[in-house]
Amino acid sequence: MSPVPLVSIRNLTVEFLGDGHTVTAVKSISLDVRTGEILGIVGESGSGKSVTSLSIMRLIAEPGRISGGEIIYQPENKPAVDLLRLPEAAMRSYRGHEIAMIFQEPMTSLNPLHTCGKQVAEAIILHKKVSPREARRQTIALFERVKLPRPEEAYDKYPHELSGGQKQRVMIAMAISCGPRLLIADEPTTALDVTVQKTILELLRELQREMGMSVVFITHDLGVIADIADRVAVMYKGEIVEEGTVEQIFSRPGHAYTKGLLACRPPMGLRLRRLPVVKDFTGSREPVEVEAFVRSLEMPAEETKARAEMLAERPPLLEVEGLSTWFPTGRSLFGKPKSWTKAVDDISFTVREGETLGLVGESGCGKTTLSRTLLRLVEPTRGAIRYRGRDLLSLSAGEMREMRKHIQIIFQDPYSSLNPRMTVGQAILEPMQVHGMFGNDRDRRERVLSLLEKVGLLPEHYNRYPHEFSGGQRQRIVIARALALNPEFIICDESVSALDVSVQAQVLNLLRALQQEFNFTYIFISHNLSVVNFMSDTMMVMQRGKIAEMGPAEAVYHRPASAYTRELIAAIPGR
Numbered sequence: 001m002s003p004v005p006l007v008s009i010r011n012l013t014v015e016f017l018g019d020g021h022t023v024t025a026v027k028s029i030s031l032d033v034r035t036g037e038i039l040g041i042v043g044e045s046g047s048g049k050s051v052t053s054l055s056i057m058r059l060i061a062e063p064g065r066i067s068g069g070e071i072i073y074q075p076e077n078k079p080a081v082d083l084l085r086l087p088e089a090a091m092r093s094y095r096g097h098e099i100a101m102i103f104q105e106p107m108t109s110l111n112p113l114h115t116c117g118k119q120v121a122e123a124i125i126l127h128k129k130v131s132p133r134e135a136r137r138q139t140i141a142l143f144e145r146v147k148l149p150r151p152e153e154a155y156d157k158y159p160h161e162l163s164g165g166q167k168q169r170v171m172i173a174m175a176i177s178c179g180p181r182l183l184i185a186d187e188p189t190t191a192l193d194v195t196v197q198k199t200i201l202e203l204l205r206e207l208q209r210e211m212g213m214s215v216v217f218i219t220h221d222l223g224v225i226a227d228i229a230d231r232v233a234v235m236y237k238g239e240i241v242e243e244g245t246v247e248q249i250f251s252r253p254g255h256a257y258t259k260g261l262l263a264c265r266p267p268m269g270l271r272l273r274r275l276p277v278v279k280d281f282t283g284s285r286e287p288v289e290v291e292a293f294v295r296s297l298e299m300p301a302e303e304t305k306a307r308a309e310m311l312a313e314r315p316p317l318l319e320v321e322g323l324s325t326w327f328p329t330g331r332s333l334f335g336k337p338k339s340w341t342k343a344v345d346d347i348s349f350t351v352r353e354g355e356t357l358g359l360v361g362e363s364g365c366g367k368t369t370l371s372r373t374l375l376r377l378v379e380p381t382r383g384a385i386r387y388r389g390r391d392l393l394s395l396s397a398g399e400m401r402e403m404r405k406h407i408q409i410i411f412q413d414p415y416s417s418l419n420p421r422m423t424v425g426q427a428i429l430e431p432m433q434v435h436g437m438f439g440n441d442r443d444r445r446e447r448v449l450s451l452l453e454k455v456g457l458l459p460e461h462y463n464r465y466p467h468e469f470s471g472g473q474r475q476r477i478v479i480a481r482a483l484a485l486n487p488e489f490i491i492c493d494e495s496v497s498a499l500d501v502s503v504q505a506q507v508l509n510l511l512r513a514l515q516q517e518f519n520f521t522y523i524f525i526s527h528n529l530s531v532v533n534f535m536s537d538t539m540m541v542m543q544r545g546k547i548a549e550m551g552p553a554e555a556v557y558h559r560p561a562s563a564y565t566r567e568l569i570a571a572i573p574g575r
Contacts, residue, residue, distance in 0.1 A: 005033060006073070006074065009052070010030050012052065012071065014064060015067045026055070027238040038205070039216050039217070040217045040232045043234060044500045045500050047238070048238040049218045053184045053186050056184065057099060058084070099184065100175040104190055116159060120173050123177050124138050140155055143173055165200060168189070183213050187218055188204075195568060201228050220501055222250070225574075229246055256282045256288070260279070260280065261501065264277055267530075275508055275534065317353045318351040318489065320348055323370070323385065325370070325378055325379075346383075351538075356521070357536065357537070358524050359524065360527065361541060361543055366546075367525050370542070390403075411478070423465055424452075428451060428480050429447075437486075454483070461477075470503075475503075479507075479510065488521060489523075490523075492511065493525045504531070511524075529569055532553070541565050548564045
């Protein structure tokens with residue numbers, strides 16, 4: 001590793017102007033990226049980590065501006081340049097060629113109107129000045145290099161025809177197409193299943209060693225950092241609060257915020273009453289030791305046993321027998337299906353009153369289709385669904401609409417499930433109006449204000465719009481809306497997977513507290529086994545539309561019977 005840093009950031013300050021005031025997103029930070037290393041930058045949303053990476057690329061858009069500092073780029077055997085002082089035309093020659101970037105959401109980075117191969121070839125033609133035929137050959141070779149299945153077929157496919165992990169491989173191929181010296185990966189695995197995430201991390205590590213690149217890897221999850229980085233910088237409120245090797249940060253964290261980030265991930269060997277949150281560490285006057293504090297939250301074994309015995313005596317709330325939901329794939333000349341995709345295939349299970357059933361599996365295993373089938377948002381092919389003994393499949397549309405007062409769902413992306421033109425108060429109040437609950441709008445408004453308080457929001461949030469809130473706050477709004485109709489049963493469909501680990505801990509604690517207060521029954525869906533284990537009494541693992549394994553959450557998590565479950569557990573980052 002060269003003693004001279006590839007990139008030296010000195011006193012970088014980035015500001016955003018708006019509404020008559022200035023927000024300083026990055027506050028005079030200094031940081032080195034060494035040649036041939038993977039530097040992890042970790043912190044919550046709003047900490048300044050992505051803004052720092054965009055500053056290296058000179059991609060800060062209005063109303064943002066880089067108001068101070070320098071970014072010195074000094075590759076071996078070349079003169080050093082300050083990237084912030086380069087003319088825009090010169091900077092364009094560095095982007096993609098010398099410094100490349102992989103963004104968090106590949107679907108928004110890829111053009112849906114062009115094939116994946118054409119988009120990568122376009123970057124090669126632009127920087128390497130080769131013929132379209134040669135660009136195609138190089139693109140297919142890159143697809144092979146990033147281990148994309150059937151590279152020649154993938155060249156001619158559009159982004160929507162590929163899975164999330166495959167799209168991310170296309171983005172990696174585009175980023176390395178010109179052999180950059182520095183690769184910036186901004187949350188490249190956040191929305192991916194743990195198994196897909198593991199393969200992407202292994203691929204990046206392999207490419208980094210093979211090509212001798214430096215990598216800046218940005219994430220909110222210290223577990224991911226443990227699996228990939230050599231060195232770590234922790235960012236908090238626009239500043240670097242701690243820096244060191246992975247071993248130093250994990251075994252001897254110095255800053256309270258770093259301790260909070262380490263503690264708020266569900267631990268492997270302990271069952272906790274609640275998850276630690278960052279405030280437990282940053283809000284304390286005295287230093288708090290991570291391990292001792294986490295152990296203080298452990299749920300005694302007799303308490304876990306007593307809960308299991310109590311649930312066993314309760315009646316079933318939901319009974320599912322032989323449920324299948326199949327979708328036709330391709331039709332004959334006469335309109336008959338040629339074959340079927342068996343998204344849910346002959347599944348049976350029971351959920352008791354007050355129980356949490358954790359449903360886990362990779363994307364495409366059928367867990368989301370199952371949740372929508374239970375609500376009859378998708379009609380099943382065959383089987384039975386009984387709610388308090390009542391056959392849901394025999395209900396009319398009107399009767400089913402009435403039944404949905406009792407069964408609510410919280411979706412993965414709160415922003416897309418909220419109307420951007422409605423205030424938060426209107427969004428929560430509307431279901432009560434539709435179902436004619438709570439008499440009049442004055443009483444409904446009081447109900448909304450009570451619910452906002454219940455989920456940790458303020459009365460003044462009533463008249464604000466969804467875009468004015470953070471991801472964690474929007475998820476709280478969606479939870480409040482789900483509670484508006486006094487449901488008994490709530491399906492949480494990947495409701496924390498897109499959140500920072502620190503915000504995720506807050507939302508999981510809130511869902512647990514609400515269950516204790518109102519005796520809710522949950523189906524909690526996730527691809528993350530450690531999160532499902534924390535939330536669940538019973539765990540059901542799905543694979544290709546079937547149940548791979550089912551039993552008490554602790555038993556499935558610590559003594560998995562199926563090879564597939566063991567694979568999912570092995571893929572959890574930072575184990």
